[in-house]
Amino acid sequence: MLSHNTYFEGAVQSIGFTRNGRKATVGVIAPGEFRFGTDAPERMTIVSGALEARLDGSEVWRSYPAGTSFEVPGKSAFFVKATEPCGYVCEFL
Amino acid sequence: MLSHNTYFEGAVQSIGFTRNGRKATVGVIAPGEFRFGTDAPERMTIVSGALEARLDGSEVWRSYPAGTSFEVPGKSAFFVKATEPCGYVCEFL
Numbered sequence: 001m002l003s004h005n006t007y008f009e010g011a012v013q014s015i016g017f018t019r020n021g022r023k024a025t026v027g028v029i030a031p032g033e034f035r036f037g038t039d040a041p042e043r044m045t046i047v048s049g050a051l052e053a054r055l056d057g058s059e060v061w062r063s064y065p066a067g068t069s070f071e072v073p074g075k076s077a078f079f080v081k082a083t084e085p086c087g088y089v090c091e092f093l
Numbered sequence: 094m095l096s097h098n099t100y101f102e103g104a105v106q107s108i109g110f111t112r113n114g115r116k117a118t119v120g121v122i123a124p125g126e127f128r129f130g131t132d133a134p135e136r137m138t139i140v141s142g143a144l145e146a147r148l149d150g151s152e153v154w155r156s157y158p159a160g161t162s163f164e165v166p167g168k169s170a171f172f173v174k175a176t177e178p179c180g181y182v183c184e185f186l
Contacts, residue, residue: 001103001104001123001124001178002103002104002106002121002123002178004097004099004106006097010094010095011094011095013095013097013108014108015106015107015108015119015120015121016121017121017123017178017180018178019141019142019177019178020177024141024180026108026119026120026121026140026141026180026181027108027119028095028108028110028119030094030095030110031094045140047119047138047140047180047182048112048117048119048182048184049112084112084113085094085095085110085111085112087108087110087117087119087140087182088119089140089141089180091141
């Protein structure tokens with residue numbers, strides 16, 4: 001029912017689940033900079049710590065403290081930077 | 094740096110991390126009822142879905158929707174019930 005996902009040699013890990021027919025994950029991003037490609041559109045909500053993010057095609061890094069979120073188009077990509085471990089919820093829209 | 098924790102045959106799974114010297118996990122509780130023992134005091138914050146919880150020694154179940162939290166004393170225990178997968182942040186205090 002739950003899945004464990006690991007990326008970037010374990011520097012990003014998440015637990016996946018489905019609720020009301022929608023897929024989501026909760027996870028942690030260790031310190032570093034990472035690129036994620038999207039298939040479906042996604043909403044990333046920061047739930048612990050803080051994250052910087054930049055959408056593909058933009059030069060602008062934005063800061064997202066816990067309690068804030070951003071959305072990423074499908075068939076796209078985004079870049080994140082964490083200076084401390086950051087907890088997030090990712091909803092596939 | 095990150096750890097993957099699994100309990101109750103995979104029905105509860107979390108990713109553990111340390112920030113500012115404090116340990117925390119983000120995880121998912123699959124539908125079911127589970128008992129957790131505590132060593133250190135913990136703060137549980139619901140970040141996706143909803144959870145019912147009861148502290149050891151209490152008869153009262155309380156509902157915690159996403160955005161709410163509860164604290165559990167150390168050397169204690171608490172019971173949770175989820176009807177749908179529930180995402181949480183657990184901070185060790």
